[in-house]
Amino acid sequence: MPPRYERVADALRAQIMAGTLPPGATVPSADVLAHEHDVGRDTALKGIAVLRREGLLFLAPDKSIRVGPAAARPTRHPLSGPDEVRAVPPGGVVSARMPTRRERERFDLAEGVPVLVVRTGDGEEVHPADRFGLRWT
Known part of the structure; x- marks a missing residue:
């Protein structure tokens, strides 16, 4: 069974992919996510951090966490074509x-x-x- 923070991240990722949380939408607070997923606040924050590292979420100027497009990232084989x-x-x-x-x-x-x-x-x-x-x- 995956760690609890991964389950929070997977649930948010699914909402983003389904369009329930569209680009620009504000993500529920860590307290709300903790309550919804029956985890601690720190666990909810850790799940959010996973999606921030993936580029699915970002910190907006108003300090809210919002859904955004994934940032361009280097690939595993930057100088070669696809396999x-x-x-x-x-x-x-x-x-x-x-x-x-x-x-x-x-x-x-x-x-x-x-x-x-x-x-x-x-x-x-x-x-x-x-x-x-x-x-x-």
């Missing part, structure tokens, strides 16, 4: 997001490296953005 390139199927939709803890482990991703999500009528595929390229045909 694999695939064609996006007709009607496919591609998006990028920060990986979940499990995806980071599965793909052995460095902190801050996003994943590419390809959605088609058959479902979705998740690929590491530092090793995978997509081509529109």
Whole structure:
């Protein structure tokens, strides 16, 4: 079972990816998150810190924590091309997001490296953005 702070981070990440917390939205306070997830305030703050490191959250000038776009980050292979390139199927939709803890482990991703999500009528595929390229045909 993941640490409690990771569960807080995963829940917030899911809300961000689903659009429940859109870009610019204020994240609930640590006290509110602690109550919602039945954890201590410090644990909630640690979950927020995970998403700040990933670039999903930022500290706004008014000192609130807000949802923001992921910042551009260096890739694992900055001077080389992708390991694999695939064609996006007709009607496919591609998006990028920060990986979940499990995806980071599965793909052995460095902190801050996003994943590419390809959605088609058959479902979705998740690929590491530092090793995978997509081509529109």
